[in-house]
Amino acid sequence: MLIRKPRSNEIRPSEITPRHVFENRRQFMTGVGMVGLGAIAGGSLGGLLAPETASAATTLATIKNDKYTLAGLGEAAPTDKVVASTYNNFYEFGTGKGDPADNSKDFQPLPWTVTVDGAVENPGTYDFDDLINPHQLEERVYRFRCVEAWSMVVPWVGISLGEVIRRLGPTSNAKYVAFETLYDPERMPGQNRSPIPWPYVEGLRMDEAMHDLSLLTVGMYGEVLPNQNGAPIRLIVPWKYGFKSIKSIVRISFVEDQPPCTWNIANAREYGFYSNVNPEVDHPRWSQAKERIVGTGIFAERRKTEMLNGYADQVGSLYDGMDMSKYY
Amino acid sequence: MTQKSVSGAASRPGNFRRAASKVAVFIICLMPLAWVIWLAFTPGVGGSGLGPNPQEFLNRFLGDWALRFLLIALAVTPIRMLLRWNWVFRFRRMLGLYAFFYVSLHLTSYVVLDKQFFWDEIWSDIVKRTFITVGMASFVMLIPLAVTSTAGMVKRLGANRWRRLHQIVYLIAPLACLHFFMMRKGVQLEPMIYAGIATVLLMIRIWHRFRSRPGAG
Numbered sequence A: 001m002l003i004r005k006p007r008s009n010e011i012r013p014s015e016i017t018p019r020h021v022f023e024n025r026r027q028f029m030t031g032v033g034m035v036g037l038g039a040i041a042g043g044s045l046g047g048l049l050a051p052e053t054a055s056a057a058t059t060l061a062t063i064k065n066d067k068y069t070l071a072g073l074g075e076a077a078p079t080d081k082v083v084a085s086t087y088n089n090f091y092e093f094g095t096g097k098g099d100p101a102d103n104s105k106d107f108q109p110l111p112w113t114v115t116v117d118g119a120v121e122n123p124g125t126y127d128f129d130d131l132i133n134p135h136q137l138e139e140r141v142y143r144f145r146c147v148e149a150w151s152m153v154v155p156w157v158g159i160s161l162g163e164v165i166r167r168l169g170p171t172s173n174a175k176y177v178a179f180e181t182l183y184d185p186e187r188m189p190g191q192n193r194s195p196i197p198w199p200y201v202e203g204l205r206m207d208e209a210m211h212d213l214s215l216l217t218v219g220m221y222g223e224v225l226p227n228q229n230g231a232p233i234r235l236i237v238p239w240k241y242g243f244k245s246i247k248s249i250v251r252i253s254f255v256e257d258q259p260p261c262t263w264n265i266a267n268a269r270e271y272g273f274y275s276n277v278n279p280e281v282d283h284p285r286w287s288q289a290k291e292r293i294v295g296t297g298i299f300a301e302r303r304k305t306e307m308l309n310g311y312a313d314q315v316g317s318l319y320d321g322m323d324m325s326k327y328y
Numbered sequence B: 001m002t003q004k005s006v007s008g009a010a011s012r013p014g015n016f017r018r019a020a021s022k023v024a025v026f027i028i029c030l031m032p033l034a035w036v037i038w039l040a041f042t043p044g045v046g047g048s049g050l051g052p053n054p055q056e057f058l059n060r061f062l063g064d065w066a067l068r069f070l071l072i073a074l075a076v077t078p079i080r081m082l083l084r085w086n087w088v089f090r091f092r093r094m095l096g097l098y099a100f101f102y103v104s105l106h107l108t109s110y111v112v113l114d115k116q117f118f119w120d121e122i123w124s125d126i127v128k129r130t131f132i133t134v135g136m137a138s139f140v141m142l143i144p145l146a147v148t149s150t151a152g153m154v155k156r157l158g159a160n161r162w163r164r165l166h167q168i169v170y171l172i173a174p175l176a177c178l179h180f181f182m183m184r185k186g187v188q189l190e191p192m193i194y195a196g197i198a199t200v201l202l203m204i205r206i207w208h209r210f211r212s213r214p215g216a217g
């Protein structure tokens, strides 16, 4: 069919073609057909392989951070890799839980640059490699608690945000760190609609950003971060609700005043600047006392949510004397 | 409808066709439920075809279909008004009862699978969380409509009182849409589509009422 089709297009019945020319032409067409087929086969193979090679084959050289292991989380079981990469929120690719995985297949994260500006000694536009490579990649298993009362246990791969910040050298005026996600509706189709204002922005107080738990994340499950989970670089702050862990970061700004945060702009009553995991402060539309561990089945019991997602010993002192129900 | 049944015994084949069409619609309306049961027993990411968060999936699926059937039932009268397809009328009660059926399943999945019978949590949800308060109000208002859906009840109440009672569906539908809108995070398109459809369905009635003086149309 492939060979016949162009022939029937090009040789109309009205055309009078000498036989030898016809034969040649036929040969020629066959040749083209073969080349065409080859090209198509090659193209589709490439198309099929590309996402796989991009997501699966790129294992990262990491060391395990002994402080943050699965064993350290009590009875936790790691969330299935497929679950963690097919069930998540990333409104840049759509508002459904499966949308990010479905709609980010063609997203090419690299090359990537991160702009560093504000009250900092080494501002500039950093290539992804230049930002990451000076640091040791480490694997840390954290609980991940979404504000929607579901949770996961994920082995992230990344570098200490605090070390990166130290290298960038914030000045004494830097009281907060602000982050911004890529805004590019052509590459992030969810941005063609406006469920929330774009670009997505987030922020941390400087001491939160410098805390050992804060991780600039480039991978999970030992592999490069899938597009749908915020490739190529995202934040993980495990004691805060998931939306604080901003994805696909293109800008890091050191600022003096508390920076705006997307969900806080969208609905200040429901989402505060801090958004620390707190079973005692309910979301106005649902309770935060318990969480459903995704992937555990339809009859699984919900787990009691822990203060600061179980990291109270480590980060509780950051909020000493602060009314957590006021600064939610 | 009544015009036809007057002819009584003479229309046996008509009766049969009518009964058959009702059975067909009855079965079609069960399809969403059949589909979701099928999903529950097929393998998939996170255990079954219901996905990694089956409680959420089920509850939303059932909520979606409850709202869809509510709007479909509400569309019967406008369709009859505008297109003069009188035959759609015979499915109205069934469609309304299916809306109630799917809402009941939606509520059941919430109580059993979502909240796992933690009644204190359920109660505080109902009183504290506006979108659930609104959903619950819609459900409660649907109960008398379902109960009085039988021919006997229509007779007992009298057509006028029955009609007036069933007019609370004009309140239930907007509340159900509001429930959906409030439940979603951010400003999302889907709830607005449903709300838009409900608005159109109610507007057609209002428009028709103002227009339908004797002799008009």
Ligand code: HEM
Residues within 6 Å of the ligand: B056, B059, B060, B061, B062, B063, B064, B065, B066, B067, B070, B103, B106, B107, B110, B126, B132, B135, B136, B137, B138, B139, B142, B176, B179, B180, B183
């Ligand atoms: C007429 C009555 C009702 C209708 C038409 C309705 C419809 C819906 C719809 C369409 C959704 C959103 C589904 C989605 O996101 O795709 C929803 C969500 C929800 N409904 Fe209802 N509902 C009704 C009553 C109730 C009642 C009585 C309750 C419980 C007391 C309830 C609890 C919920 C909950 C908890 C959700 C959110 C599920 C989640 O966050 O995943 N609803 N409902």
